[in-house]
Amino acid sequence: MNSSTIASPDENEYFETHSAPPNLPELSRIVQGFVLRHHAAGRHVVLVSSGGTTVPLENQTVRFIDNFSAGTRGATSAEYFLEAGYAVVFLHRQFSLLPYSRHYSHSTNCFLDYLSEWGRIGEDGNQAGGDVVVHSKYRAQMLDVLRKYRRAKEGRTLLLLPFTTVTSYLFLLREVAMQMQMIGNGALFYLAAAVSDFFVPPDRMAEHKIQSGDLSGAPETEGAKPATQAAATTKETGAGKKLVIDLDPVPKFLKRLVEGWAPEAMIISFKLETDPNILLYKCRQALERYRHHLVIGNLLSTRKFEVVFVDKEGEQWIRVPEAKDGEEQIEIESLIIPEVVKRHEIVMSAKKDGPMAG
Ligand code: PMT
Incomplete structure (x- = not known):
C-alpha cells in the first residue's frame, strides 16, 4: 500500500516539509529483512516505541524541547515481549534506556557498583595484576540478565532503531509500519514513547x-x-x-497508523496524565478518536504500580501486588505484557475466523 494515496493533507505537508533521516532507505531494508526473517520463523513482531521525542528550536540545534521519559516502560516491556517469543523492533530515543543494559545503566544503579576487584598479592606483598569480577551478591541476578541478553543477541530477535527528534521518530514509525504490513495482524504496535504534541515548522x-x-x-x-x-x-x-x-501542533499520527500505515495490525497506545480525574476520560476519548484496539492509561506518579487497560469492552486495572518483607517488588510490565499477548492472540484468531479468512 502506498501511504501517499491515503494520507491526509496535514500529514502530507508534515512529511513534505521535513527532511527524512538520511539513512532511512538503509534502515528500511534492515527492518524488512528483520520482519521477513522472523515471520518465516513463525514469530510475531512487535514495534515498541520508547522514550521522549525532542523538538529542536534551531536548525543548527543548540536548544530543544524535551520531556521526562527515560524509556523505562519501553525497555522493560521489550524484555518481556522477547521472553514471550516476539521479535522486537525497539524504536527508542537515542541514549535512553535499552533492554537488558537498563538494569545497570541508571544513575542510581551504576554498573561499577556491581563489580569488585579480585587480585593476586605479589611477593612484595602488593597487589600484582588483579581482575574484575561481579560481586557475589549480584551474580545470580546478573547471570540471569546476561543469559537473556545473549539469547536475544544470538537469535537476532531485537532490532534497535534510535531517534532523537519528533520528525525522525515519525519518519521511522511510518517506515517500520509499512514494512510490517506484510505480516498483517501478526504485527503489534506498542506505543509507549512520549511524542511531542507541538513543533517548530x-x-x-x-x-x-x-x-x-x-x-x-x-x-x-x-x-x-x-x-x-x-x-x-x-x-x-x-x-x-x-x-x-x-509552536504548531504536530498532526495526530496515530490516526494515520490505524487507518493507513498498519490497518491490519493490533495497535496499542499509551496515555499519560497527571490528573487522576481525567485519565479514564482521556483514554476513552483516544479510543473513540483513533478506533484502535487498546489504550493503556497511566498516571505520572503511579505508573510503575498501576495501569488501566481501556478497550471497547470496558476497563481493566492492572496493579502490582505489594511486596512481602524482603521480597523485591515485581515489575508491572511482567503483568502488562502477558495480558497484551493474550489480547493479541484473540485479535489474530478473530481475524482468522472472520469473513475475510481463506
Ligand atoms: O519512560 P518512562 O519513564 O517509563 O515513562 C513511560 C510513559 C509514562 C512515557 C509511558 O507509559 C506513556 O504513557 N507513554 C505515552 C505518553 C503520552 O501520553 O503520550 P501522548 O499523549 O503525547 O500520546 C498518546 C498517544 O498518541 C501515543 O501513543 C502517541 O504515539 C500518539 N501520538 C502522540 C502525538 C502525536 N502527534 N501523534 C500521535 O499519534
Missing part, C-alpha cells in the same frame, strides 16, 4: 543559536529569519529579555 525555525544577549553592532547573520516569521523570538520586557516560542 521548518519555515519558522531559526538557523543559528537563538541569542539572549545584545547583538547590535555584530555582523548580520546569514539565514536569519525576520522577527515576524521566527517561531522563537526574544523580546525586551524592561526586566530583561524574554524568549517567546510559538
Whole structure:
C-alpha cells in the first residue's frame, strides 16, 4: 500500500516539509529483512516505541524541547515481549534506556557498583595484576540478565532503531509500519514513547543559536529569519529579555497508523496524565478518536504500580501486588505484557475466523 494515496493533507505537508533521516532507505531494508526473517520463523513482531521525542528550536540545534521519559516502560516491556517469543523492533530515543543494559545503566544503579576487584598479592606483598569480577551478591541476578541478553543477541530477535527528534521518530514509525504490513495482524504496535504534541515548522525555525544577549553592532547573520516569521523570538520586557516560542501542533499520527500505515495490525497506545480525574476520560476519548484496539492509561506518579487497560469492552486495572518483607517488588510490565499477548492472540484468531479468512 502506498501511504501517499491515503494520507491526509496535514500529514502530507508534515512529511513534505521535513527532511527524512538520511539513512532511512538503509534502515528500511534492515527492518524488512528483520520482519521477513522472523515471520518465516513463525514469530510475531512487535514495534515498541520508547522514550521522549525532542523538538529542536534551531536548525543548527543548540536548544530543544524535551520531556521526562527515560524509556523505562519501553525497555522493560521489550524484555518481556522477547521472553514471550516476539521479535522486537525497539524504536527508542537515542541514549535512553535499552533492554537488558537498563538494569545497570541508571544513575542510581551504576554498573561499577556491581563489580569488585579480585587480585593476586605479589611477593612484595602488593597487589600484582588483579581482575574484575561481579560481586557475589549480584551474580545470580546478573547471570540471569546476561543469559537473556545473549539469547536475544544470538537469535537476532531485537532490532534497535534510535531517534532523537519528533520528525525522525515519525519518519521511522511510518517506515517500520509499512514494512510490517506484510505480516498483517501478526504485527503489534506498542506505543509507549512520549511524542511531542507541538513543533517548530521548518519555515519558522531559526538557523543559528537563538541569542539572549545584545547583538547590535555584530555582523548580520546569514539565514536569519525576520522577527515576524521566527517561531522563537526574544523580546525586551524592561526586566530583561524574554524568549517567546510559538509552536504548531504536530498532526495526530496515530490516526494515520490505524487507518493507513498498519490497518491490519493490533495497535496499542499509551496515555499519560497527571490528573487522576481525567485519565479514564482521556483514554476513552483516544479510543473513540483513533478506533484502535487498546489504550493503556497511566498516571505520572503511579505508573510503575498501576495501569488501566481501556478497550471497547470496558476497563481493566492492572496493579502490582505489594511486596512481602524482603521480597523485591515485581515489575508491572511482567503483568502488562502477558495480558497484551493474550489480547493479541484473540485479535489474530478473530481475524482468522472472520469473513475475510481463506
Ligand atoms: O519512560 P518512562 O519513564 O517509563 O515513562 C513511560 C510513559 C509514562 C512515557 C509511558 O507509559 C506513556 O504513557 N507513554 C505515552 C505518553 C503520552 O501520553 O503520550 P501522548 O499523549 O503525547 O500520546 C498518546 C498517544 O498518541 C501515543 O501513543 C502517541 O504515539 C500518539 N501520538 C502522540 C502525538 C502525536 N502527534 N501523534 C500521535 O499519534
